Amino acid sequence: KGDIRLISAKLTEDTDTSLVFDTDRMNNAFPLKMYSFRTDSAGSISAVSDIKESAYGAYDMGDIKPELEYDGMVLKYNGMDYDLTMYGPAANAIMDVQQVGEWILIEGHVNPHVSFYYLLNIYTGNIEKTIEGANLTWMDDDLTTTVYSAYDAVYDFKGSIIGRTDGGEVCELKFAENGSKVKAEDFDGNKFSFDAPEKDAATYRYMSYLRYPSVENWNAFIDQASDGDVAFAIVNPPMDMVNLLPVQYPDVNKDDSLTGTGTNAGNGTDAGTGTDAGSNSDAGNSSGTGTGEDLGTGTGIGNDYEEYPEGFYIVALENDTVLRVDSGEPSFSEEGNGFLWNSSSTLDTSKMKKGSVRGYRSVVPEGIPDKCVFISSKGREGMFMVTPISGESNRCGEFIPTK
Numbered sequence: 001k002g003d004i005r006l007i008s009a010k011l012t013e014d015t016d017t018s019l020v021f022d023t024d025r026m027n028n029a030f031p032l033k034m035y036s037f038r039t040d041s042a043g044s045i046s047a048v049s050d051i052k053e054s055a056y057g058a059y060d061m062g063d064i065k066p067e068l069e070y071d072g073m074v075l076k077y078n079g080m081d082y083d084l085t086m087y088g089p090a091a092n093a094i095m096d097v098q099q100v101g102e103w104i105l106i107e108g109h110v111n112p113h114v115s116f117y118y119l120l121n122i123y124t125g126n127i128e129k130t131i132e133g134a135n136l137t138w139m140d141d142d143l144t145t146t147v148y149s150a151y152d153a154v155y156d157f158k159g160s161i162i163g164r165t166d167g168g169e170v171c172e173l174k175f176a177e178n179g180s181k182v183k184a185e186d187f188d189g190n191k192f193s194f195d196a197p198e199k200d201a202a203t204y205r206y207m208s209y210l211r212y213p214s215v216e217n218w219n220a221f222i223d224q225a226s227d228g229d230v231a232f233a234i235v236n237p238p239m240d241m242v243n244l245l246p247v248q249y250p251d252v253n254k255d256d257s258l259t260g261t262g263t264n265a266g267n268g269t270d271a272g273t274g275t276d277a278g279s280n281s282d283a284g285n286s287s288g289t290g291t292g293e294d295l296g297t298g299t300g301i302g303n304d305y306e307e308y309p310e311g312f313y314i315v316a317l318e319n320d321t322v323l324r325v326d327s328g329e330p331s332f333s334e335e336g337n338g339f340l341w342n343s344s345s346t347l348d349t350s351k352m353k354k355g356s357v358r359g360y361r362s363v364v365p366e367g368i369p370d371k372c373v374f375i376s377s378k379g380r381e382g383m384f385m386v387t388p389i390s391g392e393s394n395r396c397g398e399f400i401p402t403k
Contacts, residue, residue, distance in 0.1 A: 009037070009045045019049030021215040022354065024319060050215050066104065066122065070094040075106055077120065084108060084118055087127050091116035101141040102208060113151070113169065119143065123212035129240050131159075135173040137182075144204040147173055147182050147197070154184055156197035158238050160394050163194030198390065203234055203241070203397030206315060209355065210244050218355060222317065229399040230382035231323075231375045232315040234357075235364055235389050237396045245313055245359055312386050313359040314373055314400075316352035322376040323350045323358060330369060330385055341372045341383065364388060375400055 017023050020035070026048070037048040069076040072093060073084045084091065084106065091108025095115070098105050104120040110132070117136055119129040133148040133155065146157040149170035154163045168186030175182060175196065184192045202224035209217040225232075237245070314323055326343040333340050350358055362371060369385040382400040389398050 007039070007043065009039050009043055011048070012044050015045050016047040019047075019215050021050055021213070021218055022319075066099060068097050068099075068104070070097055070106075073108070075104075075118075075120075077104060080125065082120065082127065084127075087118060088116060088130055088132075090114075090132060100138065100143050102211070103143050105136075105143065107136075117148075121211060123208075128243075135170060137173040137175065139175055139179055142204075144201075145179075145197075145199065147175075149173055149184070152186070154182060154194060156394075158197075158200075158394050160197070162197050163192065165192050166190065198393035198395050200395045200397060202232065202399065203237070203395075206232065206234075206397070207241055207244050210357075213355065225317070225399045226401065228380065228402040229317065230377045230380050230402055231317055231321065231373075231384070231400040232397060233373070233384050233386075233389070233400055234313040234315070234397045235386065236310050236312070238394075241396075245357055310364050311359055311361045312364060312373075313357050314352075314375070314384075315357045316354055316377070318377045319354045320377070321352045321354075323352055324348070324374045325360065326372050326374065327370060328372065330372075339385070341385065343372070347371070362386070373400075 011026070017026070020026065026035075034051050035048050036051050037045045040046045067076070067078050073091065075082040075084060075094065075097065084094070090110050093109045094106060095109045096107045099122070102122050104122060106118040106120065108116040108118065110116050113134060114132060115134055115136070117131040117133075118127050119131070120127045131146075131148060133150040136146060136148045138147075139145040144157050147162065148155055151169050152165045152167050153161050154170065154173065156162050162182065163184070165184060165186050168188050168190055170184050171187045172185045173182060176193075180196055182194045182196050184194065186192075202221060205217070205221035205224060209221050211217075234241070234245075316323075324346060325348040326341065327345050327347055328341055328343040330339040331342055332338075348358075348360070352358060364386055366388055369387045371386040373384040373386065375382045375384070380402045382403050384400045389395050
């Protein structure tokens with residue numbers, strides 16, 4: 001219980017601001033924002049950092065262990081009741097609850113062979129995803145590395161099959177020591193090995209930043225980038241990501257002048273939001289029950305996310321990032337320097353802030369691209385011809401390098 005004093009202190013060129021996300025905002029008198037800082041003996045501020053905010057908008061001065069209770073199908077989390085029967089009729093009782101990173105993982109009992117898993121995010125307070133299956137297994141504290149089984153099939157976190165047994169029901173899943181393989185065993189003792197799913201770490205780290213825009217979450221995302229990267233592209237994300245991306249889709253399937261809106265990304269026409277973008281219930285070979293309004297619930301077994309609109313998103317890594325989307329077609333450089341872009345029209349332009357995202361409803365061709373994104377940031381330029389990120393996996397995000 002030390003003394004509380006009011007002093008006058010000042011920022012200097014030597015002040016450490018590495019834990020402040022938006023240093024430009026520190027120069028503005030309004031809107032008011034609270035920071036944590038240290039001073040030296042001369043009365044100057046030696047270091048300043050952001051203060052975390054809770055999911056409810058109030059400043060959180062420290063980590064508090066969550067209060068978790070459950071009875072039947074009702075979970076009580078930090079004083080809030082969640083009736084899990086609203087997120088799928090499959091389970092009949094809660095079997096276990098635990099915190100894994102930014103998630104509260106709830107396992108519901110369906111039958112001796114199948115569980116129903118509910119993923120409640122501690123930042124949003126929402127149940128954002130459900131999974132129906134068994135043997136849910138992950139690495140470290142990162143549920144996005146999850147694999148699980150449904151009888152003889154093994155799935156990744158996005159619901160894509162990564163392997164099958166010879167017909168026997170899987171009874172155990174585990175990762176190899178280096179995480180490159182998933183080991184499966186069926187009830188007859190037969191053992192199988194599958195390649196671990198390709199990680200989409202940068203995309204998931206950006207989703208964490210959207211849920212909770214702290215400098216720590218931003219740094220976890222930007223640590224995935226390389227020197228010289230100018231932006232980040234996300235193409236055809238699954239529905240649970242679509243619902244987090246705070247954009248309104250301009251439709252760039254036609255050569256019209258459409259500007260739309262994204263977060264901090266200028267003005268334009270309102271073309272609907274991610275939550276208006278369709279239902280993900282019963283997608284693919286799924287027993288899912290949720291809709292877009294349920295923030296991605298109803299993943300189910302084998303969900304292939306067919307019922308969401310195709311599109312792409314661009315994330316700015318710096319303030320004053322300039323974006324332009326052109327239609328046209330690529331051609332091969334006569335100098336042998338790769339592909340060039342032949343623009344036919346400009347579909348959108350925008351000036352973006354650090355961390356903001358701008359999204360577009362568009363069919364994304366697997367063959368020859370018909371749209372290209374041009375990025376300019378701090379004197380560096382890059383381009384991204386809009387095609388699926390990976391043809392061999394369901395990874396949906398990558399950084400755009402300086403060209």
